[in-house]
Amino acid sequence: MKKLTCIILYLVYALQSNAQTKTLPAKLAWWKHNNLRVIQTNLPDYEAATLNPDSLVADLVNYSANTLIINAGGIMAFYPTKLDLQYTNPYMKPNTLGDVVNKCHQKGIKVIVRFDFSRVHESIFKAHPDWCYISPKGERIINTNMYAVSINAPYVQEGAFQIMNEVMDMYPIDGIFLNMPGYQVNNAYEGKYLGIDQNEADKKRFYEYSKGLTLPTEENPADPTFAKYLEFKKFTGDDWSKKLYDLVRSKHRDIAICTYTEKYVDIIRHESQANNGVPYWPYTASDNVNNATHSFPKHIISNASIQQIGFQSRYNAVEPGEVAIRLYENIANGSGLDLSLMGDMRGYEDERNFEVIKKVYGFHKKHEAYFGNYSSIAKVALIAPGLWPGGLTAQEYRGVQLMLKEAHIPFDIIVSEQIENQADKIKGYGLVILPETTGLTPEALKVLKEALANGTNLIATNTAMSDNPQALLDIFGAKVIAKEYDGGGNYLQPDNAAIFKRLKQQRMLMLKFNLAQYDFTAADSHYLPILSKGRPGPPEIIGGHEPTGYYAMALKKTGKGTAVVLPFNIGRLYYQNGYQEHKNILLDVIERIYPKAMQDVVTNAPEKVEVIVQHYGKNTAGMGATNDGLITHLINLTGFSGASYFEPLPVYGIKLKVRCDFKPRQVFSLANRKPVMFSWQNRVLSFTVDKLGDYGAVVVNR
Template sequence: MPRRSLLLLQTIIPGMKNRILLFYFLLHTTCLLAQNKADLWWKRNNLRVIQMNLPAYEAATINADSIVTDLVACSANTLLINAGGIMAFYPTKLDFHYRNPYLKDNNVLADIVRKCHEKSIKVIVRFDFSRVHESIFKAHPDWCYISPKGERIINTDMYVVSINAPYVQEKAFRIIEEVINTFPIDGIFLNMPGYQVNNPYEGKYHGIDQNEYDRKRFAEYSGGKALPVEENKADPLFQKYLEFKKATVEDWSERLHKLVKSKNEQIAICTYSDKFVDIIRHESQSMTTLPYWPYTASDNVGNAVNSFPDHIISNASIQQISFQSRYNAVEPEETRIRLYENIANGSGLDMSMMGDMRGYEDERNFPVFRKVYGFHKKNEAYFGKYKSVAKIAVVAPGAWPSGEPMQEYRGIQLMLREAHIPFDIVEDGQISHLEEKMKGYQLIILPEITYLKPEAIRILKEASQQGTHLIATNRALWDSPETLEALFGAKIEKKDNDGAGNYLVPDDRGIFKSFKGQSMLFWKFNLGLYDLSGADQKLLPGVGKRPPRPARDHRRA
């Protein structure tokens, strides 16, 4: 529109030609800059990511041509590959950045970036600042984690670091800056960000980091308090520590965002959190416990898409069985389910494997990648731009649910999915940021959501007053008994009560129509006891544990 108007003006007033052309050039350039700034490549939400998580020794053998050939064969449009942190996969000039000993003198990362770009494949480089090599630890032991018992977290020759020590707070930024200045990358991915308390390779918990830098920074934040040594949610000191962790991680993320975007706004930042991040990454990991949960991708993507509507979501199908069993992949049908669930719920495609695709120890999933990625490429115009029509919201207990709240949450989802009832998932901590959206649902379900922020409680109360129905299950809202009573007329008498052997009676057959021939329904797991005298209506009364039924008289039978 501006261009057409200016050209018409140039024709009508020839004497002003030079002035008009100059004005047009300035205006058109400004429009292009604004357009380019808004046209961030990841916003197209058509990611087809393949992550090659390279073991150190593969730096000696990886080949840029074969990598690009395999990416093209799989219809991938984004490569995620190692760059630095634990070790440099390029010839770093920084003495505190441990160089991969298998790298020799090559600069294969530069070749990979260049040849990917020749095929219009974006390159996101991986950083992991959670650990340092033993040589760095020996030079700077004060940079590393130390447990309440004085223990280090060690994996072979790698030591877990402290987030508030100089390695993460200063050196990490110099490493990232060196990579950005050296390679024309399209994004950075941060693996294992934040505070570490576990050794995932051994499945061992070590406790809250007691590094001196953490002690000093927490004292400054808390007005002189000492670090807690136990993770006790009932302890006000630990609650203060949780606030401290959140504040320090967000401070680091903001500094990173300023650094990266000052270099190039087209470099995407990708990690597992949302603040100062462009692409939120999640993971569908192998199920090593029962009951089997077939909806990991739907759960992960649905949660993030609805909880963080301004972000792009990339849910990775993790190929490895576990940390200890990295060279066997999950079954092809499991991978297929995850990838199609990604598409169905509004994400692109993403998979993570150990090493590159040549000489891989478990290639059974390769045909799945080629088929599903090819399907997405062919039909990408229809994907990633959905608008939910669901009238039901299920509140999730965080981004990475676990324990009994996870089982309750998954059970509610399973009932809705198998009944083919559409629903959105909203993370409990994001309710206060989605007030208008929450008030637009006809039904909100709280599956054992024990704690909500005061602002979220206010929103639920107002939604209820405006006609939204609420369902709360199991131990929901036990941290706020006044809210439980206000919304449901219920008072907790005993929140933990073994329900095995108890029964529920579907007394109102006008409501409970699916239990023909059953006068009682068995119960398992927790069955809390409540005073419901303040409720408007009571359904499904409970029947206590009953003795075994006496044996029948076989003569009469």
Template structure:
């Protein structure tokens, strides 16, 4: 990761950074104006692809970057390396022709490598290069075998493949697909276990002073914790060596993958979900997490066309793609779309109209995208870059509450808190949705932030493995971490805080309801009632106080720390009852009364509202940090029904009050190009929008 410049540190101090202004080198990707189309080529399409048609399609769809296969699993070029399996359908000059003709039309080319697998012929010659499970199994997809990261293919041969491609072709970037340790067969949804390859055993023994490679993933096992350190070390070592190789050849070659160390472009993916409820904010979630967690990187979030690995030839619905692409723009990413094969003769072309429209929109209004600074006073901590399971549900539910209330917030990955000390301290409120583990340095950052005035709200099992932190920050002591709350009720007792419950005395519960001793807190609220008597109407009742509470508030010298030891986010994510959302919103208003005043609007909850400060993204002012104005992104999600996507309904007569220290010189709509009348008084911009269709960007120039 590149060293942050002094200017970046200064901008951090003011809350958030113009994320793409971190260095002043003239690297092509630093413009953050990517419009990527990835053509993920099946082997057989190498026989039919044509450089002229590919470039013509890229131009038609306003793309400025092509991502296309080069090597790894198979070579899409005439390799001279005997350990690099050649695609039998390959046309000898096609990759070179594609790159040449793209460059003639000012289109950058990033080539794709996948070093996770080798062809059966390579496996038979070098079985010691490949993965082997604790049961002695290989991971196989037809005739492709998963490799071991510590074996010679990845540690040595992969570098020779990359070097050969760089020497043969004037590429602009490399993309690494499926980097790191492979213990799953994602194409068959099967877990196989920790790799027991001899090279892995020897490498781990060397790293750990002779310890034996573990065979089970057990977070409570110190040996497994050592193995996690080993994995991180080996991946970063490999990435650093690749970085040195690539940059020694040409500093203008961008390195792109899903991690952050020794990488120029962090790629993320908006994928189709296989379980309900669907998550229409996937791009906002991905980009928001990455741009705030890794502010010295460019982020490219790919909209994955395919429905699943088993259904690659069916695309997701056009309106889902449209939401993803507009959310990319609104949160500070460029555009990125991944499809199977090239665009000719595609099996599902329903999204082509949306892709063409949004990519052209980005190209037309490029100066207003990509150089943003957040104005959010609140940050939500994310449980990693790829959340899953109950922590994901808790995290998404908390996000959903704030998005529907139009309260601006940033997202910071839990593992990055310790690296963003000043940024974290600049927020007025940090929300921890079931963040079960934090590194000691991250915990210290939160404690320091609390001392200088940052309020904290934690939910469910947050910090359960750090009892001293729970006690110090929240005055909480866990008695029973896991407790089924189905049948219990909460009482919104303090109506000075809980103002959203007229006519309601009891709030139902389900999922986890932790039993905590909150005697160390200064206030205990939301008394928990017992489950009572289940059965027919004649016998129900008996809900009595248990002595436990679902909210504790601890007063610190300059801040407050609130803990909800319940699955507050999950219950809203899964069921959507307003009473559970109002618990959090009332708590936020209590600790941060101004939270809802930065954006005041009558916009429906299904209109996503994203406010950013912007600097015009022109080459001439690449080093400028003084804002040119505000931009209000409006993404219309009214077509999302919960389990499908339809055309959004037009929304009429929207009014906004936007807090701004400066009066704009003019306000206009990017969608219509028309000026918007406004007034300005008491640091508030007042404006009305007569009609919102799928998306708009409201520019308020100073």
């Protein structure tokens, strides 16, 4: 009987144990804790001869890094490869990469290895010229002795996987970073455009994909064949990424894939780089992280602060003040920290940023439980023209973003191509702004129309939706008469004092750049009469600015929402010139159709103090619920002046009123854990930051 009882007890215990085992959650992949503190050593070939694993790891520890990105293969092997298709770095020491991986792991540091399959050494090119890029004129993309490759040729389609497989077999790596993925049309390092790759493998695969079309030789958006080619590029890129994903997952579920695209990757990497020209854009990190985080919310984002000034100035770093802003903006928007250096930190050619890096990385390590697990408070969405916007469209987008930043209006950024994939999110915003947004799919337009009918308000600027006349008419009541017209010399009249409250001392507002001419007959109302160019010349003869019959603003209600179109370059005007009247037009329109946008954060902080408020959850076990409270980040950009960065000026007595739907249990400064006096009334939290240096954070706990 005693024996039977023991058997029964054993079986009960075994069943309970088995049940508990089944209910245990799967181990969270390491990168999903979203607490990355990355340092990337972009090694020139010759530094492989002097790289010391012990000093490298000591520096990583000293700077509070928890992740290293280091060269492995592709352009050249930094390890003893056995593959003939890969050129070996002549300075490579056989044990270095293995020692770095092992010594990093001993200190709890993850190692992501870098591959670049965009180029091959000339010795590989001579043996396999058919693997490489060739322009419509028969030119090659060459950088010294490296030749750009073709994506659809055997090196990328087969050899790349052999190289990565070899590294994964040799070393217990934690991740793979792919540099410069995608099709080659430029010599990026020399700024020279050469055209669509005409490699025979590309021609054959495009012919098969398109069912008989010839590979185009020109990038002509009006050409249906080029439109098919764009589809082809996306298809082949996704197909290659899927093959990599399957290969890596077959090896180990805890090897992260990191690159600049979003499909079949675990970590989307972005970059804050030095501007090439003016005006200088000081919000690159906020722009990048906000955009990627809300466009692809299931991914971890890592935005790298690129130390180099440019490809031709790699050994000169950007200013310490700029690096500090980038890193703090990363934290505030929900990215970890990421830094890209030329080589390691020993004997570095420009060490001015090292103290800033050490300070911010150390701060993140000390307080990492309060970072990385955020959800936005914003009820405004700004639609971006891409993850890497450029050209005049980017100026329109950035100008609108700058207005919102300076007015301290919280907003999320969502790339236009993701509207249809973020339908529920879009419908939850009170206001969606479309700066010169074109190319929207029927699905995206359907999402916007449904959101509008349910109470989301829309603002479109310049030529937004002009490529879809029916949508422009249905949503905004606007019909294009002339999409492109030089507005230089024209004026706007702020004709309605009830709307344009910020413009009561102005009767004529200057214009330049594009000024589209629209018929607003189908709109509910129109404002801002456009005056003619008048008579240019000396003071004695100027004047003659008469109404043209066109207007620069129309308003149309649909269901519960209101749509406003401003068919001129309002964003670009502010980005380029910074005149307050153009910002004031937008702010007055926002206040007219969605005044709640102005109420989420109310502050006397200067325009150059960036205020970012997030719902947060303690990040002790990775991403999860964000209901522990609020965190307010303050980033001081007063040291930014035109194109220069100086020490920021201290700001005193910053008063804040933040929308807060719970009665706080505790409010304190994150840096010193000292309590902050506050009041809470009508779901509004009020507190004061006595002094702001370069950065501050205030935590509000439930």
